[in-house]
Amino acid sequence: MGEIMKAKIDDVAKLAGVSKTTVSRVMNKRGYLSEKTIKKVHDAMDELNYQPNVVARQLFKQETKLVGLIFPTVNNPFFGQLVATMEKKLFSKGFKVLLGDSMNDPEKEKLYLRELMAHQVDGLIVGAHNQGIKEYQNANLPIIAIDRIMNNDIPVVSSDNYQGGKMATELLIKNGAKVIIHTNGPKTLQTPAQKRRQAYEDTMIQYGLKPITYTVDFNVSYEQKAKFLKNIFKDHPDVDGMFISNDVDAAQVIDIAGDLGYKVPDDLKIVGYDGAETTRILLPNLTTIIQPIDRMAEIAVNMLVARISNNDAGENKVLPVKVWRGKTV
């Protein structure tokens, strides 16, 4: 019933009949070691079920092999896939993940940043949506941003949002839509996703159509969002095309449009954005712009790891997107 004390390096040394230093040498593969000694030590470690206390090592080595991920929430197909892929890749490179879901709350994000730094993470990958957190500036820590502009020191990985916005808009126009509405996140968040808005507006004007953009808050309840989206139809009953800036919203729009009697795609054509795996399985009919989520994740991890090991800055990366031809256009 008594607490089983975890074995320490001294216990291993004693059982193996060697010194603490030798055990450490075996673990870290340093200096001269005979096969015999290595075996003795490993046997002792097995027998004691020894796990070195990583915390002690972290303190001395001044590195934790931890990476913090700060994202709005993994409860979203896009971020879920992004985080899952990064986690997998980081694990294969020997890093563990400290997860921080900021829920788009700037205070929480700031707190996370501080606390993850206090936990001595070796690096950070950030994809939260908030702006103007000055702590990132003096964070003196390798950071990579995904789909988010932070400051000049921090490399950004994103997909080609302008191209994506253009493709979506042209798809609608070429299929005969005339009254095309676009939804996007708050303009104040100067994320690369805002380029979709720019592309939409440019393309509309280029084709002699009038751009109509609505700003949707990311962080509202399902019901509030439904109310907001319904109002779009009230304002523009003649709408025949919509470019919605993320697939989850697009799904909600399809649902609302159906309730209001629109036939998709006959009366109304809809294009979403993101194209996460799960979305494509759950809603294969949704025409959308696919971001290369896995590639973005891999590149962000590679850049971060490079930044951690050497000091090599790394450039911003913009990846191509493609169209998923569903049945909503």
Next chain:
Amino acid sequence: MGEIMKAKIDDVAKLAGVSKTTVSRVMNKRGYLSEKTIKKVHDAMDELNYQPNVVARQLFKQETKLVGLIFPTVNNPFFGQLVATMEKKLFSKGFKVLLGDSMNDPEKEKLYLRELMAHQVDGLIVGAHNQGIKEYQNANLPIIAIDRIMNNDIPVVSSDNYQGGKMATELLIKNGAKVIIHTNGPKTLQTPAQKRRQAYEDTMIQYGLKPITYTVDFNVSYEQKAKFLKNIFKDHPDVDGMFISNDVDAAQVIDIAGDLGYKVPDDLKIVGYDGAETTRILLPNLTTIIQPIDRMAEIAVNMLVARISNNDAGENKVLPVKVWRGKTV
């Protein structure tokens, strides 16, 4: 250009004109302290942008305020929501999350368990699907399982899978389905989800119908799964009801059934399982059994935190489910 050294407790002490001990006392609110001293110390901390090195504290205190979450993957609406909710709750209780996506690979799960223990996590919440990892036994660590039977020492939080299975099956039967097929995960994984299969088979027999259960591997590609699911229709072209053990698979089945010419729900009625938020937004028409994911997450966290602070064992918890009346039945 020179490396800015992070401030340490000694630097704060020097700047505030107090001793290291006093700074520590301020941080930990121990012993007698005057307002004046507290202010001096805080000012110094602010000026130096001081963040205590959590690793040093962890080593001494023998607690890390870290909790490990081992789940198949956050890239799935059910686990994504579960992890997001737990993370939020844990954060509010002062814990950070170390994320481990095991991808249903027993080796990876074992590795994670070992490494998270080496990282000195204060506790673990496990919802991976693999069985027979003996390391959990001698893990001498507070652990809570979600929807997964591990061993008698480890409390399990789950929803009422038997009730859910019964509700789903009866829903199909009462709406006139006769040839009802059920899919479930491998029988060898002795998870509580297996009770859905039991409930399905019991209910079918009770109504004088023949149960037909297919075992679907969780961990195969989209294409492999499609092939497998198509074969079900080949084996039973007269199928008019399906109880699919998770919503993502159900979505795929709907898609395939549509391609094969079945009209849902007229020719074929389908009930899914899980009812995660995202699924319900993306696919509101899917009739499904809703697990109280957020409650499960909260209860698991509460139980874990209780286990960490005192030694209070905690009972298994089974939560009620409910039906989401979509349009696929």
Next chain:
DNA sequence: TATTTTGTGTTAACCGGTTGACATTTAATT
């Protein structure tokens, strides 16, 4: 005035590994 409470300092041990310096023995090479 005597006593207790409050506020702060100094010192050193401790958490559990890692590492450099140096010594010693054994094995391999010249």
Next chain:
DNA sequence: AATTAAATGTCAACCGGTTAACACAAAATA
């Protein structure tokens, strides 16, 4: 036989906080 390389040990400092023990002064209370 002499020299060099390989294998291991001992010792102590170090990472950056936390804390117990003890000392002492100032403020509050009896």
